[in-house]
Amino acid sequence: MNTSDKLLATLALFTTEEPEWTVEDAASRLDLSVSTTYRYFRSLNDAGLIVAPATGRYVLGPAIVQLDRQVRLRDPLIKAARPIMRELAERCAVPAMFLLCRLYRNQVMCVHQEQGGTLLDSDVAYERGRLLTLHRGAASKIILAGLPARFVRGYQGRNREDMAAVGFGPDWEEVKRSLRQLRSAGISVTYGELDPGMLGIAAPLFDPAGNVMGSLGKVVEDNAETTQALPQLKDDIREAAERITRAIATWQAPQP
Amino acid sequence: MNTSDKLLATLALFTTEEPEWTVEDAASRLDLSVSTTYRYFRSLNDAGLIVAPATGRYVLGPAIVQLDRQVRLRDPLIKAARPIMRELAERCAVPAMFLLCRLYRNQVMCVHQEQGGTLLDSDVAYERGRLLTLHRGAASKIILAGLPARFVRGYQGRNREDMAAVGFGPDWEEVKRSLRQLRSAGISVTYGELDPGMLGIAAPLFDPAGNVMGSLGKVVEDNAETTQALPQLKDDIREAAERITRAIATWQAPQP
DNA sequence: ACTTTTTTATTGTGATATGGAAATTATGTC
DNA sequence: GACATAATTTCCATATCACAATAAAAAAGT
Numbered sequence: 001m002n003t004s005d006k007l008l009a010t011l012a013l014f015t016t017e018e019p020e021w022t023v024e025d026a027a028s029r030l031d032l033s034v035s036t037t038y039r040y041f042r043s044l045n046d047a048g049l050i051v052a053p054a055t056g057r058y059v060l061g062p063a064i065v066q067l068d069r070q071v072r073l074r075d076p077l078i079k080a081a082r083p084i085m086r087e088l089a090e091r092c093a094v095p096a097m098f099l100l101c102r103l104y105r106n107q108v109m110c111v112h113q114e115q116g117g118t119l120l121d122s123d124v125a126y127e128r129g130r131l132l133t134l135h136r137g138a139a140s141k142i143i144l145a146g147l148p149a150r151f152v153r154g155y156q157g158r159n160r161e162d163m164a165a166v167g168f169g170p171d172w173e174e175v176k177r178s179l180r181q182l183r184s185a186g187i188s189v190t191y192g193e194l195d196p197g198m199l200g201i202a203a204p205l206f207d208p209a210g211n212v213m214g215s216l217g218k219v220v221e222d223n224a225e226t227t228q229a230l231p232q233l234k235d236d237i238r239e240a241a242e243r244i245t246r247a248i249a250t251w252q253a254p255q256p
Numbered sequence: 257m258n259t260s261d262k263l264l265a266t267l268a269l270f271t272t273e274e275p276e277w278t279v280e281d282a283a284s285r286l287d288l289s290v291s292t293t294y295r296y297f298r299s300l301n302d303a304g305l306i307v308a309p310a311t312g313r314y315v316l317g318p319a320i321v322q323l324d325r326q327v328r329l330r331d332p333l334i335k336a337a338r339p340i341m342r343e344l345a346e347r348c349a350v351p352a353m354f355l356l357c358r359l360y361r362n363q364v365m366c367v368h369q370e371q372g373g374t375l376l377d378s379d380v381a382y383e384r385g386r387l388l389t390l391h392r393g394a395a396s397k398i399i400l401a402g403l404p405a406r407f408v409r410g411y412q413g414r415n416r417e418d419m420a421a422v423g424f425g426p427d428w429e430e431v432k433r434s435l436r437q438l439r440s441a442g443i444s445v446t447y448g449e450l451d452p453g454m455l456g457i458a459a460p461l462f463d464p465a466g467n468v469m470g471s472l473g474k475v476v477e478d479n480a481e482t483t484q485a486l487p488q489l490k491d492d493i494r495e496a497a498e499r500i501t502r503a504i505a506t507w508q509a510p511q512p
Numbered sequence: 513a514c515t516t517t518t519t520t521a522t523t524g525t526g527a528t529a530t531g532g533a534a535a536t537t538a539t540g541t542c
Numbered sequence: 543g544a545c546a547t548a549a550t551t552t553c554c555a556t557a558t559c560a561c562a563a564t565a566a567a568a569a570a571g572t
Binding site for chain 3: 003004022023035038041042
């Protein structure tokens with residue numbers, strides 16, 4: 001672990017659970033000397049990545065907000081998906097939240113949301129920037145189904161009960177069958193796994209090499225109307241996901 | 257400039273104007289060797305701060321989105337302002353966009369927005385994460401008015417024409433008078449300086465030490481209705497800004 | 513004005529960052 | 543599928559600079 005990694009480990013201390021750090025606490029957590037930690041904090045502070053709203057107490061700073069705007073405007077996946085998602089949102093019969101998720105560190109992160117129809121008052125579990133497991137929720141499950149079998153096998157070993165609880169079955173054979181079913185259907189539908197009373201639908205997104213890299217999802221209220229429209233909703237999502245996959249197939253060439 | 261600073265300078269290469277970098281380009285821009293740049297890119301990549309959607313071409317990564325969520329949820333200024341802004345947005349007669357801005361590197365950055373009434377179809381120049389000058393727009397001007405005279409004097413020297421164009425007057429004497437007027441009024445009102453046809457209103461926010469640290473702003477359509485309601489709108493913003501300033505006066509003590 | 517805390521500067525030493533080249537791996541092409 | 547090219551990592555000798563402990567300064571609190 002070199003200086004760069006230690007500096008970034010310092011930045012990584014700042015989490016939702018522990019958003020605020022003093023130099024002393026950071027030093028003892030990372031097993032660094034206080035003077036070294038001061039040096040790191042100063043560098044991060046100069047870069048605007050952290051700031052001290054009160055003396056000695058540091059939190060993430062404005063540079064984060066600035067960088068995030070860049071991601072919203074320039075990230076290739078978001079750029080490819082946004083117009084298609086907006087189109088979905090505009091010609092959307094029932095109130096819905098559209099989600100763009102991506103695989104990140106064996107978890108799933110929502111990176112873009114698009115609101116369709118009248119606003120849902122309650123927020124959706126797939127909140128932008130939040131990390132969720134690979135096995136709960138439609139947008140996660142359809143990604144898991146696309147990952148290599150050897151990876152999923154190990155994953156299943158570590159999450160046996162949780163996976164059984166969301167319908168993957170009790171053992172590897174059963175899980176394998178569930179995943180194969182999801183993969184061949186090309187779509188996942190879940191009922192209230194993350195948000196009670198909500199219905200999730202998601203289709204996979206593939207990178208140019210053909211690996212799953214994320215998913216396009218939709219969350220609607222689980223009621224008679226949506227149940228009746230389900231086949232149509234599934235087709236819409238699947239078709240839109242395929243369009244996004246085609247759009248990102250051109251990533252090898254320089255972006256316009 | 258030490259290793260940490262060079263690493264962060266590498267991260268800082270990724271801007272809205274140049275969102276995508278190769279190792280070679282970064283190396284030549286920063287005057288580093290290619291192998292060192294590879295090392296930096298690897299560290300940033302391992303931290304999730306950058307990713308390569310296509311081989312050799314790096315862009316900002318998911319860690320940024322994750323960190324930004326933390327800011328939205330945990331930043332003390334946003335935490336203090338959000339409930340008050342939401343309240344404003346909810347009991348808001350005319351369609352409006354409320355802005356929370358903060359001083360950052362001699363510029364102004366919007367860090368939170370709150371929508372009031374029916375949606376404005378056009379976006380507002382004060383977009384979250386975007387840096388704007390200190391002299392254009394109500395939310396900026398009211399901050400500039402609170403900064404130390406010696407700073408503003410130098411600033412005016414470097415931005416003479418621009419400041420004259422937005423009503424600060426042609427020379428330092430006149431500018432000083434305009435700023436004094438803003439400061440004593442405790443509010444700034446501008447007409448279409450950033451968004452044509454829009455009216456901006458903003459009041460300053462002070463840190464516990466009594467220095468301006470940002471502003472609370474509101475953008476509405478500039479029409480007969482809003483012109484008529486202007487005194488009320490100004491009072492609302494001023495009063496809400498004072499409430500936020502009081503809320504952040506308690507920052508010395510640990511957050512709950 | 514005083515005490516306490518936070519932050520920066522100093523310094524000699526030893527760890528390690530550095531850059532060039534080679535080796536390896538991935539990618540694209542025919 | 544073999545070849546060519548590009549991307550990335552590894553290796554290594556050298557000098558640099560990061561490190562930690564202390565001191566000094568600055569800032570904050572009382």
